[in-house]
Amino acid sequence: MKAFYPFLAVISLLSIAYAGVGIFGMYALFGAVIPYTAFLLFICGIIYRVIVWAKTPQPFCIPTVCGQQKSLPWIKADNIESPYTRAGVIGRMALEVLLFRSLFRNDRVELRDGGRLVFSGNKFLWLGGLLFHWSLLFILMKHLRFFTEPIPAFVLFLQGVDGIFELTIPALFITDGLIIVALTYLFLRRVIYPQIRYISIPSDYFTLFLIAGIVSTGILMRHIFKVDLLEIKRLSLGLVSFHPVVPPGIRLAFYLHLFLVSVFLAYLPVSKIIHMAGVFFSPTRNQMNNNRMVRHVNPWNYPVKLHTYEEWENDFRDAMKEAGLPLEKNE
Amino acid sequence: MAEELKKPDDLLDINLSPPAQGWMETTPTFRKGTYCYSAPLKHQQYLELPNQREWQPHDADWKLPANWKEIILDGMEKLLKKHRSFRLFLDICVRCGACADKCHFFIGSGDPKNMPVLRAELLRSVYRRYFTLGGKLFGKLAGGRELTVDVLKEWFYYFFQCTECRRCSVYCPFGIDTCEITMMARELLNLVGCNIQWVIEPASNCFRTGNHLGVPPHAFKKTLEFAVDEIEDLTGIRVDLPINKKGAEILFIAPSADYFASPHWFTLLGYLMLFHEIGLDYTWSAYASEGGNFGLFHSMELAKRLNDKIYAEAKRLGVKWILGGECGHMWRTIHQYMDTFNGPADFLEEPVSPITGTRFENTKSTKMVHIAEFTADLIKHNKLKLAPHRNDKWKVTFHDSCNPARAMGLFEEPRFIINNVCNSFYEMPENTIKERTFCCGSGAGLGADENIEMRLRGGFPRANAVKYVKETYGVNMVACMCAIDKASLPPLFEYWVPGVEVAGVHELVGNALVMKGETERKTNLRGEPLGE
Ligand code: SF4
Numbered sequence: 001m002k003a004f005y006p007f008l009a010v011i012s013l014l015s016i017a018y019a020g021v022g023i024f025g026m027y028a029l030f031g032a033v034i035p036y037t038a039f040l041l042f043i044c045g046i047i048y049r050v051i052v053w054a055k056t057p058q059p060f061c062i063p064t065v066c067g068q069q070k071s072l073p074w075i076k077a078d079n080i081e082s083p084y085t086r087a088g089v090i091g092r093m094a095l096e097v098l099l100f101r102s103l104f105r106n107d108r109v110e111l112r113d114g115g116r117l118v119f120s121g122n123k124f125l126w127l128g129g130l131l132f133h134w135s136l137l138f139i140l141m142k143h144l145r146f147f148t149e150p151i152p153a154f155v156l157f158l159q160g161v162d163g164i165f166e167l168t169i170p171a172l173f174i175t176d177g178l179i180i181v182a183l184t185y186l187f188l189r190r191v192i193y194p195q196i197r198y199i200s201i202p203s204d205y206f207t208l209f210l211i212a213g214i215v216s217t218g219i220l221m222r223h224i225f226k227v228d229l230l231e232i233k234r235l236s237l238g239l240v241s242f243h244p245v246v247p248p249g250i251r252l253a254f255y256l257h258l259f260l261v262s263v264f265l266a267y268l269p270v271s272k273i274i275h276m277a278g279v280f281f282s283p284t285r286n287q288m289n290n291n292r293m294v295r296h297v298n299p300w301n302y303p304v305k306l307h308t309y310e311e312w313e314n315d316f317r318d319a320m321k322e323a324g325l326p327l328e329k330n331e
Numbered sequence: 332m333a334e335e336l337k338k339p340d341d342l343l344d345i346n347l348s349p350p351a352q353g354w355m356e357t358t359p360t361f362r363k364g365t366y367c368y369s370a371p372l373k374h375q376q377y378l379e380l381p382n383q384r385e386w387q388p389h390d391a392d393w394k395l396p397a398n399w400k401e402i403i404l405d406g407m408e409k410l411l412k413k414h415r416s417f418r419l420f421l422d423i424c425v426r427c428g429a430c431a432d433k434c435h436f437f438i439g440s441g442d443p444k445n446m447p448v449l450r451a452e453l454l455r456s457v458y459r460r461y462f463t464l465g466g467k468l469f470g471k472l473a474g475g476r477e478l479t480v481d482v483l484k485e486w487f488y489y490f491f492q493c494t495e496c497r498r499c500s501v502y503c504p505f506g507i508d509t510c511e512i513t514m515m516a517r518e519l520l521n522l523v524g525c526n527i528q529w530v531i532e533p534a535s536n537c538f539r540t541g542n543h544l545g546v547p548p549h550a551f552k553k554t555l556e557f558a559v560d561e562i563e564d565l566t567g568i569r570v571d572l573p574i575n576k577k578g579a580e581i582l583f584i585a586p587s588a589d590y591f592a593s594p595h596w597f598t599l600l601g602y603l604m605l606f607h608e609i610g611l612d613y614t615w616s617a618y619a620s621e622g623g624n625f626g627l628f629h630s631m632e633l634a635k636r637l638n639d640k641i642y643a644e645a646k647r648l649g650v651k652w653i654l655g656g657e658c659g660h661m662w663r664t665i666h667q668y669m670d671t672f673n674g675p676a677d678f679l680e681e682p683v684s685p686i687t688g689t690r691f692e693n694t695k696s697t698k699m700v701h702i703a704e705f706t707a708d709l710i711k712h713n714k715l716k717l718a719p720h721r722n723d724k725w726k727v728t729f730h731d732s733c734n735p736a737r738a739m740g741l742f743e744e745p746r747f748i749i750n751n752v753c754n755s756f757y758e759m760p761e762n763t764i765k766e767r768t769f770c771c772g773s774g775a776g777l778g779a780d781e782n783i784e785m786r787l788r789g790g791f792p793r794a795n796a797v798k799y800v801k802e803t804y805g806v807n808m809v810a811c812m813c814a815i816d817k818a819s820l821p822p823l824f825e826y827w828v829p830g831v832e833v834a835g836v837h838e839l840v841g842n843a844l845v846m847k848g849e850t851e852r853k854t855n856l857r858g859e860p861l862g863e
Pocket residue numbers: 423424425426427428429430431447448502503504505506507
């Protein structure tokens with residue numbers, strides 16, 4: 001049920017774009033005004049969120065340590081899982097961001113008969129997440145061909161690699177297939193696994209449906225409602241050069257795609273998708289485990305009420321004297 | 332307490348699949364055996380805590396101040412501005428569920444709100460409702476919910492059902508540390524005077540006398556003298572006992588349980604024997620007679636107040652550096668917080684072992700060395716004469732305590748020591764050791780008697796791994812380096828895996844240590860005959 005409203009929301013978004021462009025012909029609105037607004041919200045939103053995080057102090061050094069510390073010279077320290085140098089932190093972060101190191105560690109625990117706990121490696125979430133994010137990155141980079149003239153070689157290269165199995169004309173991209181698989185997996189696991197279903201909230205489904213909407217409209221206009229790529233490129237180049245033009249004859253499917261992308265951009269900074277920026281700020285991962293080597297300063301440190309030695313000795317002086325413990329003041 | 336306890340088989344009737352009803356629609360029931368009692372008025376007063384009163388969590392009326400909601404929301408806003416970790420962890424969780432089955436309390440109870448993600452969500456939902464645009468506009472659809480008394484009670488129930496062990500954080504793709512959320516939630520609860528006896532009483536004792544148990548200086552001296560006598564009986568050697576000795580080279584700080592509780596006591600004997608044997612110029616302190624810090628389970632401020640005495644005493648006594656005993660959260664505080672709280676320790680010198688000359692470069696700023704690092708270095712340099720066969724009675728495994736593991740990365744040092752003082756050592760399965768170690772289920776102030784059921788549930792994954800090595804290799808001794816473990820693991824094992832004992836690493840060291848001029852040992856430190 002938690003998935004119903006989000007689904008409805010994405011359908012409504014599609015209907016809005018359908019009505020706006022298909023019925024009322026508001027090309028300028030959907031081809032320029034909304035994308036610009038969305039992009040503005042996206043940029044400002046991200047900057048705002050990042051500034052808030054960056055400005056909030058991290059008073060304590062609290063890395064989660066996942067490997068041997070640096071201590072005695074003959075004990076091999078793990079500079080990636082327990083980084084004590086900046087390079088180590090960069091390595092740890094890179095593994096985390098590029099390869100999802102922590103998810104790779106995932107194991108599932110089951111309680112078998114006779115009260116035995118069994119741990120089994122569970123790499124599906126890792127694989128699903130990796131597939132999804134890498135496909136998305138590939139697809140995004142390939143979109144650069146709409147925004148550049150001439151098209152950089154690496155974009156053409158990516159495109160070539162991606163379409164290497166030329167099963168259909170135009171080539172069905174591998175990443176298109178992969179992202180659909182990944183999205184389906186991510187959705188199904190939210191629905192099938194009772195634990196994950198339980199923790200999911202509507203916005204989790206909304207994010208998935210929105211991305212699914214974007215991907216499917218993209219695929220549809222490439223393979224079924226074929227759109228004129230040159231016209232689209234005119235539109236996108238116009239957008240990026242701040243001379244928006246809305247070429248006639250772009251088919252509706254494109255506007256559906258563009259509208260969902262716009263919504264996605266605007267939604268990103270206020271949603272959990274902001275994790276893409278946030279992960280870099282995570283203190284448990286981006287701090288060094290050098291706590292005892294280097295002092296970490298708390299910028300808002302303030303004095304607190306203490307029970308000083310003098311007060312303490314005053315409290316216990318007689319008993320201490322009797323027990324023969326040394327005293328500071330022996331009156 | 333004990334007579335109401337369920338049998339292990341009944342306790343194991345756990346369903347890890349959550350109910351159909353959504354979590355926002357359920358309210359907590361304070362079921363006996365699963366929650367801790369509140370702090371006695373006397374101790375609330377001594378620490379000058381807010382909203383002092385007599386109350387209990389199972390009371391319908393929690394006697395909250397009239398403006399409690401304002402206090403909480405205001406406190407939340409302040410914490411959001413003071414801790415990046417807090418704000419970030421509330422913002423970026425994607426509810427992927429990778430952490431869901433990593434928490435020992437969830438595994439042992441099946442209560443879905445013990446999934447770290449949902450535990451944090453209890454607070455996150457309120458954050459969303461009051462501090463984010465989406466939550467203000469869309470409320471529940473955006474995952475927001477109103478702050479009500481029931482929500483507050485739920486916070487109390489579940490945030491005092493988290494041992495702040497950080498296991499969840501290891502598996503989270505963003506390193507979201509639910510322990511950090513728990514710490515903040517407890518700070519908030521404390522603003523309206525909702526805290527538990529097992530945190531406040533030790534903290535208040537510690538503030539007053541210097542240690543959790545409330546042992547005054549003369550009694551402190553007595554009990555250490557008692558240990559000296561015991562060592563004499565065992566070895567014929569009278570070890571020296573420096574207390575509050577000015578100008579000693581090293582100040583030694585241990586968790587206070589080491590000089591009162593069992594099996595901690597044997598660790599204490601181990602320390603004393605070791606220091607005597609190497610002729611260490613050191614001192615105990617009756618003022619700083621506690622390394623543990625229950626303030627950490629209350630608020631950063633209280634942690635800082637309690638921690639101060641360590642540096643203050645080092646300065647007063649004029650020592651060069653500080654050595655610390657076997658304790659879990661004591662070391663979390665020392666490693667991650669002490670220097671920030673109360674540093675810089677520029678009146679101390681960079682620690683150098685007077686016996687081996689090793690410079691402990693990893694401690695150049697705090698100037699505080701863990702005893703496992705110190706002893707491992709001694710053994711490596713052949714400074715100790717060891718007779719590991721004296722531990723032959725034991726087949727040993729090692730339990731990594733959460734804090735030295737996930738806050739420090741102290742993995743190899745204790746293993747090196749154990750391998751040198753024992754002949755048979757076996758690791759538990761790899762998903763349950765080192766950074767993946769399972770909590771004893773009683774950390775972070777939850778080691779009370781009244782919540783014994785929850786402690787046994789929480790300790791179940793740990794006990795289960797011990798059971799595995801017991802059945803596979805015949806392990807009968809779990810070594811560990813934490814005072815809470817030493818207190819909580821014995822009843823845990825008695826319940827889940829009878830026949831396994833618990834020892835501190837330095838108890839095993841004390842057993843194996845061949846002291847100059849000692850009489851032939853007939854028993855181990857426990858007074859049990861050596862060998863089989
Ligand atoms: S693993 Fe991290 S991101 Fe995933 S649900 Fe848990 S806290 Fe959230």
